Amino acid sequence: MNEPVPTLDDVAKMAGVSTATVSRCLNEPGKVIETTRDKVMKAVDALGYTPNFAARVMAAKRSYTIGAIVPTLDNAIFAKGLQAFQEALHARGYTLLVSSSAYKPDIEKEQIRTLVARGADGLLLIGYEREGQIYDYLARQNVPALVAWAFDADGPVPSIGFDNHAAMRAVTQAAIDRGHRRIAMISGVCAGNDRAQKRLDGVKTAMAEKGVSPDALAVIETAYTIEAGEAAFARLMARTPRATAVICGNDLLAVGALQSAKTVGIDVPGDVSLTGFDDMELARIVQPTLTTVAVPHREMGQAAADELVAMVEGTSPGRSRLLETEIVLRASLR
Amino acid sequence: MNEPVPTLDDVAKMAGVSTATVSRCLNEPGKVIETTRDKVMKAVDALGYTPNFAARVMAAKRSYTIGAIVPTLDNAIFAKGLQAFQEALHARGYTLLVSSSAYKPDIEKEQIRTLVARGADGLLLIGYEREGQIYDYLARQNVPALVAWAFDADGPVPSIGFDNHAAMRAVTQAAIDRGHRRIAMISGVCAGNDRAQKRLDGVKTAMAEKGVSPDALAVIETAYTIEAGEAAFARLMARTPRATAVICGNDLLAVGALQSAKTVGIDVPGDVSLTGFDDMELARIVQPTLTTVAVPHREMGQAAADELVAMVEGTSPGRSRLLETEIVLRASLR
Known part of the structure; x- marks a missing residue:
C-alpha cells in the first residue's frame, strides 16, 4: 500500500520511448504502430500504471462508486444477485457500475483497469480464475476486491459465495x-x-x-x-x-x-x-x-455489498462467507 | 457548449454557504444537516455542477468509456440489446459501464451524474421520459446522449429505437x-x-x-x-x-x-x-x-453503439433511426 505510484516517466523509461508516445498509446492507440504500442502496454502492465493522472487524484478521495464485472449481462444468470447488490449499495450511498466481460479474460482485465481508472472505490468479481497479476495490481492500487458466485477461504481476495x-x-x-x-x-x-x-x-x-x-x-x-x-x-x-x-x-x-x-x-x-x-x-x-x-442470489448480492463497503470504508479487513445452496426437487428428475 | 463550467464557488454563492460546506455535502453528506444539504443540492442541480474537479480534467480528454443506464438488470429485458451494444463498443475500443435505476427517476438522475463525473464520453438512456433539466445538464457538460428502446424524431436527444x-x-x-x-x-x-x-x-x-x-x-x-x-x-x-x-x-x-x-x-x-x-x-x-x-434487440444495440461513438468522436451530429418490429404469431393467440 505504501509502494510509490508508478508514473508516466517510469513507463516511458521501461518501454524506451518518450512520455508523449506513452500518452499517445493510452489516448489514441490507433495512431501508434503496433510494435511500439505493445512495448508500451507491456510496461504499463508490468508497472501496474493507471493511465490517467486525474483518475488517481480522484481515487484519492472516495468516489462512492463500486464496480462489478460479470461474465455476461445476457440471460439473467447474474441479474438477480446484481440487483440485490445494487439495492444494498444504494442504501449505503454508493452507485454501482457494471461491466460485462463476455467470459473473456482479456476484456475482464481491461474492464478492471477502466473501473479503477474511473475511480471505483471497490470491485466485485465473479469467481477466482484470472491472472494472479490482476490481484497484485488491485492491491497496489489499493482498490479492495471481493469475489462472489464462488467460495475459497484461502483465495487472494475474500469471497461471499457458495460451494x-x-x-x-x-x-x-x-x-x-x-x-x-x-x-x-x-x-x-x-x-x-x-x-x-x-x-x-x-x-x-x-x-x-x-x-x-x-x-x-x-x-x-x-x-x-x-x-x-x-x-x-x-x-x-x-x-x-x-x-x-x-x-x-x-x-x-x-x-x-x-x-x-x-x-x-x-x-x-x-x-x-x-x-x-x-x-x-x-x-x-x-x-x-x-x-x-x-x-441464494439475493442474499449473496446483499452480503457482498455489505462486506465490500466495509472493506472500502476500512471497517473490515475482508471476511469471506460461505452461503448455503439447496436442491429443489421437481418433476424433471425421477 | 461554450458556457463557462460552474465552479464550487458558484454553488457556494448560490446556496449561501461556504465552499467547505459544499465540499462536505458532496463528499460526506451524512455529516451535514438536512436543510443545508437540501440548499446545496438544489444549487448543484440548478447550476449543473459536477462534483469532482478531477473528473472535469479527465472529461476533457476522451476516456473511451460509455455509460448506459437501464431501468433493470433483472429478467433479461435489456440484456440482449446491451450485450450487442457492448460488443460493438468493444470493437471500437470503448468500454461500457452499465447502471440500473430500478425504474426510479431519482436513482437514474444520480447515476447520470455519477457516470459524467467518472468521465463517461457518452451515455445511452432508455426512453425519453425524464426531467428536462437532465438533458440541459448533459448538453452543458458536453456529454452526448442517445435514447434507445423508444423513438422520437423530435426528441431532445436522438434515438435509435422502435415505435x-x-x-x-x-x-x-x-x-x-x-x-x-x-x-x-x-x-x-x-x-x-x-x-x-x-x-x-x-x-x-x-x-x-x-x-x-x-x-x-x-x-x-x-x-x-x-x-x-x-x-x-x-x-x-x-x-x-x-x-x-x-x-x-x-x-x-x-x-x-x-x-x-x-x-x-x-x-x-x-x-x-x-x-x-x-x-x-x-x-x-x-x-x-x-x-x-x-x-430487433441486437440490431438496436449495435446501431446505438455506432451512432453514439460517432457523436462522441464528432463525426455525426446525432441521427435518429427507426427500426422495424414484427408480430410473431404463435399458439397463444387464436
Whole structure:
C-alpha cells in the first residue's frame, strides 16, 4: 500500500520511448504502430500504471462508486444477485457500475483497469480464475476486491459465495440414489471458469463415491445458453448407450435440453431425467418443472455489498462467507 | 457548449454557504444537516455542477468509456440489446459501464451524474421520459446522449429505437381480427415510462380503429415480472364479463399470465388468448408458445453503439433511426 505510484516517466523509461508516445498509446492507440504500442502496454502492465493522472487524484478521495464485472449481462444468470447488490449499495450511498466481460479474460482485465481508472472505490468479481497479476495490481492500487458466485477461504481476495462442487455433487447424488447409472453432463466451458470446473468435478466426485465410474461420464462443454443446451442434448442422445440422466451446468442448458427432448420425442422424465443449476424463474415455468440447485442470489448480492463497503470504508479487513445452496426437487428428475 | 463550467464557488454563492460546506455535502453528506444539504443540492442541480474537479480534467480528454443506464438488470429485458451494444463498443475500443435505476427517476438522475463525473464520453438512456433539466445538464457538460428502446424524431436527444405504439397497435389488431372484442391489458407501470404508456395507447388506438370501445378496456398496471403477471391475470379473470384476449405489456407478464391460467384451469388459447412483447427466448419455450412482438434487440444495440461513438468522436451530429418490429404469431393467440 505504501509502494510509490508508478508514473508516466517510469513507463516511458521501461518501454524506451518518450512520455508523449506513452500518452499517445493510452489516448489514441490507433495512431501508434503496433510494435511500439505493445512495448508500451507491456510496461504499463508490468508497472501496474493507471493511465490517467486525474483518475488517481480522484481515487484519492472516495468516489462512492463500486464496480462489478460479470461474465455476461445476457440471460439473467447474474441479474438477480446484481440487483440485490445494487439495492444494498444504494442504501449505503454508493452507485454501482457494471461491466460485462463476455467470459473473456482479456476484456475482464481491461474492464478492471477502466473501473479503477474511473475511480471505483471497490470491485466485485465473479469467481477466482484470472491472472494472479490482476490481484497484485488491485492491491497496489489499493482498490479492495471481493469475489462472489464462488467460495475459497484461502483465495487472494475474500469471497461471499457458495460451494459449486458440493452443490453439484449433491444433485448428482440425488440422481444416482434414484437408480441412474448412465449419466451425462452438459457443462459450461471450464477453461477460465472455476465455477463450471467445480460443478463438473462435483458430478465426478458423486459418481466415484457411489461406485459409478466417472470415466464413463459423457461431457459436452458449451456456452451457457438455451440454444447451446438444445444442440448438446441432441448430440448426447445420439450416443449409445444413451444416458438416463443428464446433469446440466445451469438452468439455461437444462431448458435447452428439454426443448430438444420435445422436438425429438424423448420423454422427460420418462425416458431421460434432467437437472439444472441456479433455480431461475424459468425452472418452475417449463413443463416438466426442473429439478435444480437453488442459489441464494439475493442474499449473496446483499452480503457482498455489505462486506465490500466495509472493506472500502476500512471497517473490515475482508471476511469471506460461505452461503448455503439447496436442491429443489421437481418433476424433471425421477 | 461554450458556457463557462460552474465552479464550487458558484454553488457556494448560490446556496449561501461556504465552499467547505459544499465540499462536505458532496463528499460526506451524512455529516451535514438536512436543510443545508437540501440548499446545496438544489444549487448543484440548478447550476449543473459536477462534483469532482478531477473528473472535469479527465472529461476533457476522451476516456473511451460509455455509460448506459437501464431501468433493470433483472429478467433479461435489456440484456440482449446491451450485450450487442457492448460488443460493438468493444470493437471500437470503448468500454461500457452499465447502471440500473430500478425504474426510479431519482436513482437514474444520480447515476447520470455519477457516470459524467467518472468521465463517461457518452451515455445511452432508455426512453425519453425524464426531467428536462437532465438533458440541459448533459448538453452543458458536453456529454452526448442517445435514447434507445423508444423513438422520437423530435426528441431532445436522438434515438435509435422502435415505435412502441405502432407495434402494440398491430398486435391488438391481430387479436381483434380473430374476433376478440372483450380485451384486457396487463401493462407495465406507465408513470415515468414512455414505452409502457405508448404500448397502452397502441392497444386503445387499435380498439378505437376497429370500432371496439376502448372505454371497456380493463387495464392493470404492474411491475414487469412473471410474478406480477400471475397476480394481475388472476385479478382480471375474476371480473365479469371475462376478457377473451389479454394483451400483455411484455413477455414476462404474459408468461406470468400463462402460469396463472394453468393454476386455475383456464385454457390458453381455448378460453383466453394471450400476447406478449419482446420475443424473449421464453416466448418459444412456454406451452402454448407465445404470440408476441419481436424487437430487433441486437440490431438496436449495435446501431446505438455506432451512432453514439460517432457523436462522441464528432463525426455525426446525432441521427435518429427507426427500426422495424414484427408480430410473431404463435399458439397463444387464436
